[in-house]
Amino acid sequence: MLTIENLSVRYGGIEALNKVSIEVRQGESVLLVGSNGAGKSSLINAVIGLVPAASGRIVFDGKDLAGTSCPVRARLGIGYSPEGRRVFRSLTVTENVLSGTLGTPMAEAKANLEWIQDTFPLLRERANQPANQLSGGQQQIVAIARAVSTMPKLLLLDEPFLGLAPVWIGHISDAIRELQRRGTTILMTEQMARPALKLVDRAYVIRGGEVRRSGTVDEIRDVALAEEYL
Ligand SMILES: Nc1ncnc2c1ncn2[C@@H]1O[C@H](COP(=O)(O)OP(=O)(O)O)[C@@H](O)[C@H]1O
Numbered sequence: 001m002l003t004i005e006n007l008s009v010r011y012g013g014i015e016a017l018n019k020v021s022i023e024v025r026q027g028e029s030v031l032l033v034g035s036n037g038a039g040k041s042s043l044i045n046a047v048i049g050l051v052p053a054a055s056g057r058i059v060f061d062g063k064d065l066a067g068t069s070c071p072v073r074a075r076l077g078i079g080y081s082p083e084g085r086r087v088f089r090s091l092t093v094t095e096n097v098l099s100g101t102l103g104t105p106m107a108e109a110k111a112n113l114e115w116i117q118d119t120f121p122l123l124r125e126r127a128n129q130p131a132n133q134l135s136g137g138q139q140q141i142v143a144i145a146r147a148v149s150t151m152p153k154l155l156l157l158d159e160p161f162l163g164l165a166p167v168w169i170g171h172i173s174d175a176i177r178e179l180q181r182r183g184t185t186i187l188m189t190e191q192m193a194r195p196a197l198k199l200v201d202r203a204y205v206i207r208g209g210e211v212r213r214s215g216t217v218d219e220i221r222d223v224a225l226a227e228e229y230l
């Protein structure tokens with residue numbers, strides 16, 4: 001579903017990614033694990049189109065994404081939940097979720113909202129509350145809900161556990177499992193290898209902008225856990 005070939009990303013003189021190749025197949029969940037500054041967000045942001053690729057290819061659903069804008073990539077079926085659970089603080093929970101569906105016909109957006117509220121009951125309980133009144137974990141649920149509000153084929157999750165207490169890491173994990181049950185293909189990043197490895201089929205260990213190892217969770221576990229403590 002997603003093929004990344006020899007992707008390099010640069011910020012001025014800084015090389016954030018150097019010839020990274022990654023594959024995500026339909027129905028799979030894949031983890032990109034690495035410490036702070038490894039290049040995880042650069043990869044996610046290159047896939048959604050927030051940063052340009054210096055070289056390499058990103059192919060989604062058979063289409064080369066070169067030259068396509070973020071909104072076009074979203075319409076092609078890529079959902080994106082950014083690092084730092086960004087929500088619109090003064091908008092209500094429902095408004096936040098619906099903000100992801102801009103450009104979608106109203107009837108379809110409403111149907112999607114129902115589906116998401118069924119999946120994450122918190123969204124109904126807190127529907128009319130401004131997002132800034134929610135806890136960090138609750139805001140992360142809202143950010144993920146917004147990312148899936150267009151029913152994406154591929155969901156990009158950038159560090160969904162960042163800064164969350166263990167109990168909320170558990171709740172977010174449950175939310176991700178629910179999306180997996182409903183057939184969503186996922187590419188997620190994490191520094192916290194231990195809880196993240198429980199959610200995925202395969203993982204890539206990334207350090208200094210390069211893929212160091214890749215494999216199934218069993219093959220990669222020891223290397224990924226060592227990376228957590230670097
Ligand atoms: N906008 C930017 N301008 C300059 N350097 C950046 C920018 N964003 C990230 N970097 C640098 O690129 C490297 C990779 O960063 P990033 O992709 O954010 O890593 P991660 O998400 O794994 O923490 C780091 O050295 C970081 O300092």
Ligand SMILES: [Mg+2]
Nearest residue numbers: 040041083159
């Ligand atoms: Mg990051």
